[in-house]
Amino acid sequence: MTDRSPIARSHPSRKPCLTAVLRMAGLRPTRQRVALAELLFGGPHRHVSAEQLHGEAGEAHVNVSLATIYNTLHQFHEAGLLREVAVDAARSYFDTDTSDHHHFYVEDEQQMINIPASSVEFGKLPTAPKGMEVSHVDVVIRVRRAQA
Numbered sequence: 716m717t718d719r720s721p722i723a724r725s726h727p728s729r730k731p732c733l734t735a736v737l738r739m740a741g742l743r744p745t746r747q748r749v750a751l752a753e754l755l756f757g758g759p760h761r762h763v764s765a766e767q768l769h770g771e772a773g774e775a776h777v778n779v780s781l782a783t784i785y786n787t788l789h790q791f792h793e794a795g796l797l798r799e800v801a802v803d804a805a806r807s808y809f810d811t812d813t814s815d816h817h818h819f820y821v822e823d824e825q826q827m828i829n830i831p832a833s834s835v836e837f838g839k840l841p842t843a844p845k846g847m848e849v850s851h852v853d854v855v856i857r858v859r860r861a862q863a
């Protein structure tokens with residue numbers, strides 16, 4: 716098998732770009748925020764928990780506490796850079812893909828799989844309480860490996 720084109724594999728650093736993204740989102744691009752943004756947005760879209768990101772930060776020698784990770788994830792979420800998907804009271808995933816879509820949650824593997832928005836149709840939805848409007852509807856479909 717021949718080697719792939721070097722062009723396809725060359726990834727120029729996204730650092731200057733991420734700094735701009737943070738600024739545009741109204742966040743000061745501190746060293747910590749840029750480092751965490753690199754871990755989050757440096758590759759393909761994904762779903763990550765605070766604990767997972769904390770582990771990755773440690774491996775990348777980015778020295779931050781879990782509390783700082785939580786704060787940063789929530790700041791990114793409030794700035795619209797991340798979507799938060801709560802699977803239960805104790806666990807939230809942060810999704811780097813903020814576009815409209817839903818999720819399968821593989822319970823035994825604690826993994827999120829995207830469902831395109833067009834794959835889910837609502838037959839009936841309640842009207843929002845008086846004076847409110849629906850901002851979006853999150854569907855999490857819980858799945859597990861089928862028994863053989």
Ligand SMILES: [Zn+2]
Pocket residue numbers: 762810812816817818827828829
């Ligand atoms: Zn997703």
